Amino acid sequence: MQHIRLNDMRQFNDLGMKRTLVHDCADFRMLNFNFKAGQELPIHSHDADGTLSIVVLEGSGWFLGADNATIEAQAGDVLVSAIREPHGIRAATEMRVVVSICPPI
Amino acid sequence: MQHIRLNDMRQFNDLGMKRTLVHDCADFRMLNFNFKAGQELPIHSHDADGTLSIVVLEGSGWFLGADNATIEAQAGDVLVSAIREPHGIRAATEMRVVVSICPPI
Numbered sequence: 001m002q003h004i005r006l007n008d009m010r011q012f013n014d015l016g017m018k019r020t021l022v023h024d025c026a027d028f029r030m031l032n033f034n035f036k037a038g039q040e041l042p043i044h045s046h047d048a049d050g051t052l053s054i055v056v057l058e059g060s061g062w063f064l065g066a067d068n069a070t071i072e073a074q075a076g077d078v079l080v081s082a083i084r085e086p087h088g089i090r091a092a093t094e095m096r097v098v099v100s101i102c103p104p105i
Numbered sequence: 106m107q108h109i110r111l112n113d114m115r116q117f118n119d120l121g122m123k124r125t126l127v128h129d130c131a132d133f134r135m136l137n138f139n140f141k142a143g144q145e146l147p148i149h150s151h152d153a154d155g156t157l158s159i160v161v162l163e164g165s166g167w168f169l170g171a172d173n174a175t176i177e178a179q180a181g182d183v184l185v186s187a188i189r190e191p192h193g194i195r196a197a198t199e200m201r202v203v204v205s206i207c208p209p210i
Contacts, residue, residue, distance in 0.1 A: 001170050007181040023185045027156040027207040051132040055160060055203060065106050076112040080128045098160060102132040102207050
């Protein structure tokens with residue numbers, strides 16, 4: 001068992017989103033991303049099978065999808081996407097999310 | 106892409122924890138569990154490979170482990186456990202968690 005306190009990772013970076021590894025194993029990789037208002041994880045995709053989830057812990061912004069789609073995202077929202085689908089995140093406020101990539105790539 | 110609002114699942118049940126499916130695919134199953142104070146997911150394990158994560162969205166309580174281990178859990182905490190390790194949850198307050206089971210069993 002591994003116990004992780006995401007609140008201990010609650011730091012922000014003026015230069016861009018702050019990315020912290022939460023857990024990595026054969027089944028999934030979990031990452032914590034913190035954004036200041038206006039920062040983003042640019043839309044991208046990977047040529048790999050698998051599925052990712054994004055859980056918004058704090059703040060609000062948008063999930064980004066193909067064709068410039070934007071989906072409003074706030075604390076308590078989840079996005080599930082194939083890894084090979086275009087996906088991204090843009091923050092409207094300070095925003096913290098936890099991303100699980102399954103299987104890890 | 107699938108967008109889910111966990112806040113829409115914020116209901117509690119006097120008779121026991123309330124369990125709602127968030128997502129199910131070949132890569133993982135995600136479930137939302139809501140507990141009233143004192144309710145629990147009793148400690149259990151499964152004879153299967155894989156790894157699960159529990160992210161506490163709201164409230165506080167304990168993660169339960171083998172040998173009556175209790176680990177304090179509050180919003181923002183994560184537990185990662187092998188599916189075959191004993192694991193459980195007990196709520197001290199109204200408590201909401203999101204569990205990902207990878208691969209789904």
